[in-house]
Amino acid sequence: MAFDIFAELPKLLWLVIAVAAFLAVIGVLLLAVDGGPRTRYDWWQATCFLAPAGILLLTGLVYPVIRTTVLSFHGPGGDTSVGWDNYVWMFTRPEILLVLRNTFLWVIFAPVLATATGLVYSVLVDRSRYESIAKSLLFMPMAISFVGASIIWKFVYAFRPANADQIGLLNQLLVWAGGEPRQWLLEGPLNTLLLIVVLIWIQAGFAMVILSAAIKAIPAEIVEAARIDGVNGWQQFWRITLPSIWPTVTVVLITISVQTLKIFDIVRTMTGGQFGTSVIANEMYSQAFRYGQLGHGSALAVFMFLLVIPLVLIQIRNARRTREAQSL
Numbered sequence: 001m002a003f004d005i006f007a008e009l010p011k012l013l014w015l016v017i018a019v020a021a022f023l024a025v026i027g028v029l030l031l032a033v034d035g036g037p038r039t040r041y042d043w044w045q046a047t048c049f050l051a052p053a054g055i056l057l058l059t060g061l062v063y064p065v066i067r068t069t070v071l072s073f074h075g076p077g078g079d080t081s082v083g084w085d086n087y088v089w090m091f092t093r094p095e096i097l098l099v100l101r102n103t104f105l106w107v108i109f110a111p112v113l114a115t116a117t118g119l120v121y122s123v124l125v126d127r128s129r130y131e132s133i134a135k136s137l138l139f140m141p142m143a144i145s146f147v148g149a150s151i152i153w154k155f156v157y158a159f160r161p162a163n164a165d166q167i168g169l170l171n172q173l174l175v176w177a178g179g180e181p182r183q184w185l186l187e188g189p190l191n192t193l194l195l196i197v198v199l200i201w202i203q204a205g206f207a208m209v210i211l212s213a214a215i216k217a218i219p220a221e222i223v224e225a226a227r228i229d230g231v232n233g234w235q236q237f238w239r240i241t242l243p244s245i246w247p248t249v250t251v252v253l254i255t256i257s258v259q260t261l262k263i264f265d266i267v268r269t270m271t272g273g274q275f276g277t278s279v280i281a282n283e284m285y286s287q288a289f290r291y292g293q294l295g296h297g298s299a300l301a302v303f304m305f306l307l308v309i310p311l312v313l314i315q316i317r318n319a320r321r322t323r324e325a326q327s328l
Helices: 009-034 041-071 085-092 094-125 131-143 146-156 169-176 190-216 220-228 233-261 265-270 280-290 294-327
Strands: none
Touching: 009 041, 041 294, 085 094, 085 294, 094 131, 094 190, 094 233, 094 280, 131 190, 146 169, 146 190, 146 265, 190 233, 190 265, 220 233, 233 294, 265 280, 280 294
């Protein structure tokens, strides 16, 4: 389809208006900061610069959280109070318990295996001859969106009958080994584990980059002293490398865990949540926007939010401890 400049004029006009409005806000903000009181100028400056972020936080996060919490105690239309019924439904219906089990599997396997893969890889390629190339290969999936990665892996798991040519890599390997092709994404709970592999493939590069930087920050004197004492590679990893980078490992684990709790794109793209593969975020979307059950969807959203809070608090506490340790 050819690009029609006249048909796109309204969109371009709104784009120009948005950019002009943004520049106007920035200009007014800078003028306000410059014309502020000379006494307690630091407070005035901090208030001016933090106010826009605070307003966006209130309108984009705090208000939706309060609104969603209120809706979680209401019926499908959001106009009739039902008390705790939506939460009772969430923990008593077998299909929702399956969703919670799947989410539990994601949170257990994805962060641990992605972090372990990144850690082992970063240790193996550290200071090797082709370190940069090896790291680039593992980091490349980070440049692909979750939807793009899901489409790639959907081809890997693709199924064709035994008498047809296989286009899926996994089934082709199975046929070469003398087996029959399988419908991998229809067989639970194996299909959930195969979806988790996609997230591990994406997040392992992130873990590798962070952990590799932490490994390189270990003082060379410690490593050299250990080698003089005669420790082998395995002992060096368990007694020096891993204890030295453990705070970083924790940060990576928690970051990927938060990402995993919100996982939606992979499940939606590869199975649509069918065949027993749904997770909380996907079920929340289905209940609220496909089935018109605002109360059920809101209850699932609140539950997911409550699961994320402890991880965020642990992350904040670790960051504070790290700053305190660095200031000593």
